[in-house]
Amino acid sequence: MTQDTNYDSFAEAYSAENETSLINGYYERPAMIKLAGDVRSRQILDAGCGSGPLAKALCDLGATVTGFDSSKAMIDLARKRLGEGAQLLVADLGQPLPFADDSFDDVVASLVFHYLEDWLGSLNEIRRVLRPGGRLIMSVNHPILYPWTNPGADYFKPTKYSDDHTFNGQLATLTYWHRPLQAMTEAFTKAGFQIEVVSEPPFSADAPAEIIPPQFEGRKSFLSFIFFVLRAQ
Numbered sequence: 001m002t003q004d005t006n007y008d009s010f011a012e013a014y015s016a017e018n019e020t021s022l023i024n025g026y027y028e029r030p031a032m033i034k035l036a037g038d039v040r041s042r043q044i045l046d047a048g049c050g051s052g053p054l055a056k057a058l059c060d061l062g063a064t065v066t067g068f069d070s071s072k073a074m075i076d077l078a079r080k081r082l083g084e085g086a087q088l089l090v091a092d093l094g095q096p097l098p099f100a101d102d103s104f105d106d107v108v109a110s111l112v113f114h115y116l117e118d119w120l121g122s123l124n125e126i127r128r129v130l131r132p133g134g135r136l137i138m139s140v141n142h143p144i145l146y147p148w149t150n151p152g153a154d155y156f157k158p159t160k161y162s163d164d165h166t167f168n169g170q171l172a173t174l175t176y177w178h179r180p181l182q183a184m185t186e187a188f189t190k191a192g193f194q195i196e197v198v199s200e201p202p203f204s205a206d207a208p209a210e211i212i213p214p215q216f217e218g219r220k221s222f223l224s225f226i227f228f229v230l231r232a233q
């Protein structure tokens with residue numbers, strides 16, 4: 001995907017953090033797996049697969065998964081996780097995808113689209129490689145986050161912004177695009193998708209108590225991402 005964030009520089013640290021963190025291991029990834037449902041014998045494209053934790057989980061559930069990411073370091077880590085026979089390649093979601101029309105039953109895009117300024121071109125490419133009636137299952141930064149963390153910001157104005165994060169002890173800067181919910185849904189419909197599910201899920205009940213921040217005690221949910229299941233028309 002065309003983005004300002006260079007994951008090659010902190011791929012191993014991000015991957016290690018992703019395994020067991022509350023926000024990834026016990027919130028985002030379980031929610032994506034639940035939305036995917038029964039994936040036995042389905043051909044799935046993992047767009048922006050990172051080091052492959054979601055792809056591995058879907059393979060374990062019986063799917064055949066092809067993955068791509070713009071970061072070579074992430075693809076190298078994914079290959080170690082999934083094996084040399086895995087269908088993995090370096091590709092950019094912001095460019096034409098190297099797959100034939102109607103190649104996949106589902107596409108999963110986990111925390112990918114919020115790096116992109118233009119959604120429509122990428123959604124059109126995903127629609128092209130999906131079989132008729134196929135699904136796009138995706139998660140992105142919740143649109144309420146940017147105005148929450150930047151008081152006075154205009155919720156309705158698409159805005160590029162950066163946040164500093166620490167992954168497994170390594171500092172990294174991630175650069176995103178904020179867009180309001182209406183802009184998201186308009187892009188979906190223009191690209192030929194029907195919205196089937198909009199989800200703001202709880203985190204997993206399996207999350208260890210020691211990784212739950214004190215402010216979340218007694219709560220089952222928090223807002224960090226928003227999830228969609230879209231059907232190709």
